[in-house]
Amino acid sequence: MKWLALNYGIEKESDFVTWWEIALMFFLLSFSGNPYISIQKFELFTVLSAIVPIVHMARNYKKAISFRTAFVFVFLLGYELMHAFMFNLDYSMTFFKLALILLFSAAIIDILKDRFVLILTKTMVLISLVSFVFVFISYTPIHNALYNLADVLFPIDKNYEGQSTPTVLIYTFCREYFVGELPYVRNAGIFWESGAFAVFLNINLFLHYSSKQIKVVNDLFDRDAIILIAALVTTTSTMGALSLMIVLVFFSAQLKSIFKYVLLFFILILGFLSFTTVDFLGDKINRQLNQSNFSNNRFGSALKDFENISERPLLGWSRRIEVIFNTNKNSKLTHRPNGFTNFLRSYGLVYFLVYFVLVYQSFKNIYVYHHHYLNYFVPLFGIILLWIVSFSELIFDLVFFKALIFLYWAYYPYETKIRESQIKKPYFY
Numbered sequence: 001m002k003w004l005a006l007n008y009g010i011e012k013e014s015d016f017v018t019w020w021e022i023a024l025m026f027f028l029l030s031f032s033g034n035p036y037i038s039i040q041k042f043e044l045f046t047v048l049s050a051i052v053p054i055v056h057m058a059r060n061y062k063k064a065i066s067f068r069t070a071f072v073f074v075f076l077l078g079y080e081l082m083h084a085f086m087f088n089l090d091y092s093m094t095f096f097k098l099a100l101i102l103l104f105s106a107a108i109i110d111i112l113k114d115r116f117v118l119i120l121t122k123t124m125v126l127i128s129l130v131s132f133v134f135v136f137i138s139y140t141p142i143h144n145a146l147y148n149l150a151d152v153l154f155p156i157d158k159n160y161e162g163q164s165t166p167t168v169l170i171y172t173f174c175r176e177y178f179v180g181e182l183p184y185v186r187n188a189g190i191f192w193e194s195g196a197f198a199v200f201l202n203i204n205l206f207l208h209y210s211s212k213q214i215k216v217v218n219d220l221f222d223r224d225a226i227i228l229i230a231a232l233v234t235t236t237s238t239m240g241a242l243s244l245m246i247v248l249v250f251f252s253a254q255l256k257s258i259f260k261y262v263l264l265f266f267i268l269i270l271g272f273l274s275f276t277t278v279d280f281l282g283d284k285i286n287r288q289l290n291q292s293n294f295s296n297n298r299f300g301s302a303l304k305d306f307e308n309i310s311e312r313p314l315l316g317w318s319r320r321i322e323v324i325f326n327t328n329k330n331s332k333l334t335h336r337p338n339g340f341t342n343f344l345r346s347y348g349l350v351y352f353l354v355y356f357v358l359v360y361q362s363f364k365n366i367y368v369y370h371h372h373y374l375n376y377f378v379p380l381f382g383i384i385l386l387w388i389v390s391f392s393e394l395i396f397d398l399v400f401f402k403a404l405i406f407l408y409w410a411y412y413p414y415e416t417k418i419r420e421s422q423i424k425k426p427y428f429y
Helices: 019-033 035-040 042-049 051-059 067-087 092-138 143-153 194-210 223-235 238-252 259-277 279-290 298-311 339-371 377-390 399-410 415-420
Strands: 003-005 373-375
Touching: 019 035, 019 042, 019 092, 019 194, 019 399, 035 042, 042 051, 042 092, 051 092, 067 092, 067 339, 067 399, 092 143, 092 194, 092 223, 092 399, 194 223, 194 238, 194 339, 194 377, 223 238, 238 259, 238 377, 298 339, 339 373, 339 377, 339 399
Parallel strands: none
Antiparallel strands: 003 373
8 A cells, every 4th residue: 555645734624514504515415316406496406506606706706717627617518519419419408507517516616615525424414314303204194294295395297107206305205115115214315215315425424534534433433424324224225235334344444453353344244144134235136136137227227338338438328318219208218227337338438537537636635635645545445436336326417426526626735735745746636
């Protein structure tokens, strides 16, 4: 493992967050995953999101734009224009919405700056606590009334399977439990389904651990982490549980005491027992593997996506389903839920590599900012974690995951501090 020490210090951030910081982060998360905001009223909230960058730019009109930020906008928007030209697509609205999304993402990062991870954690903890209340209510007689009220207040169009998922914005109800398909509630938080909630919780845990010292067990299981882990358990998500175990194993290895071997052994044994005894873990994975040749499940989607990827590996097929399926209608045929292969199929290897190099830089800056030295393995693990969690969800076109591209500047070490370091060129960008 290659370590690179840095000799400059950064003041420890306060745990205090304001209501408007929580509100901004909640909007970013809701805009990324709440079924009413991000799906039903996506165009409306895309336009409303422009208020944030307009106000921010008006207050900071003298601030210079970095070359990298300009490159991100030109590359991402230019890529969409290229696909529009290659496949003769009308991308006028797509281009407009993507431009607003990128402006909104960049503005949020520039407003919250190096408090982004802290505010994300506090917001996700609050979302988790609220979700616990609603999960409890789901087992009481008033659940049906709230479920029906949500359907009236925030109506959502039915999908191709004739289903919809009611939400009250601060919580999304478990449709499967309501209609009797499941005997228990799967906690979706504010997101469109429990698997999506698990994705955001796992990414939050990674960023939370990356921004703090992991020396003793209490560092690994602090109050915020315990709440996030508890929320992950209530999602009963297969990929969420697998990712959680991987995150805990990775960061447990950083403990400075001999107890880490006991903890690692305990986590691995608990994981093994869970996957061999719990239905939504080992049994579900085996079922999906067995059905992969004739089903559009996560594994079947990967196989079909790779067939398309092999035909256009570099530049992809665009995000439009009509290019491959010759139809604009979503159906079981066009729905491929493997987010990793879908991203690679849609954009190709060039876009794929550029995106993850930029996100790697963001994860690297976060780690260096808080630890004052560079460990290449932590940001690399963050990228691998994104690949793992995306295996079950289509996530990379969401606003939050566009924001990850811009995180590098929020945690950019001061140039003067770098020059003061005794190590020549201690940090590379």
